[in-house]
Amino acid sequence: MFTITLITVGKLKEKFYISAAEEYEKRLKGLCQFNHITIQESRLPDNPSPAEISAGLDKEGEQILLKIPKGAWFCVLTPEGKQLSSEALAEKIAEIKISGKSNACFLIGSSFGISQQIKNKADFKLSMSPMTFPHHLARIMVLEQLYRAESIQAGSKYHK
């Protein structure tokens, strides 16, 4: 069975986001093997300097590197990424499956983003919107899109 891994940084705090994430993860698990990995968010001072932010992202990056499954197709969510429709994302995942890869890994960074080193490792950079969403809400959006992508591939009616 194809495995999708979602790596996120920092714990969800709002109860409604925790419940929404649980719901979409449950649905997703009906269509593929799904793993969610949480990386600890670096603690930064209130008004961090660029150097402090960069050091924080590098520290998160070290943890992330250890968690990307071996041989996985690796996709980072980042504002400078390419936009795809839901159908195009489903097609992309279908292509990865056809190429023989057995897993795909998606990464949502912390509120300060993702280190350049990690971005350089990505097979694909994906942007959901030119708008800035809090990374907690972005997690729900990604989970919904992954569920939608798997539904499209399974030919279910959900996505219509």
Place this chain on the structure above:
Amino acid sequence: MFTITLITVGKLKEKFYISAAEEYEKRLKGLCQFNHITIQESRLPDNPSPAEISAGLDKEGEQILLKIPKGAWFCVLTPEGKQLSSEALAEKIAEIKISGKSNACFLIGSSFGISQQIKNKADFKLSMSPMTFPHHLARIMVLEQLYRAESIQAGSKYHK
């Protein structure tokens, strides 16, 4: 005080979406006058024909027309709309305020969209993403963006 009205079609069912919407509405009310109006969703058969969908959207459209505040700047959320960054949306709302309008009205349609007649009435067509999101999740995304837009204008730290 500037008034923002959000018109949506159909009630939220999932508890986590209800809680998330309440939270962002509460925050938004700290920065502007905010009204939320719910229009009844047309009941359609399981596999509706294009004519049935069109009739349903027209019926919703009649209710929507009665609810758009007089003189409001009217914006519909639709996939063929223009994409804006959060900063550009904040700027757009700031411009509306400067132009002397005292209210803006945003519309999220039902799962089948928005009738052409209503789209033609819009001052602006906005797209958040080329991806398809369920309209319930889109409501949370719009509320968050409206809160973010007001925060940017208020110079608060939220949006960073």
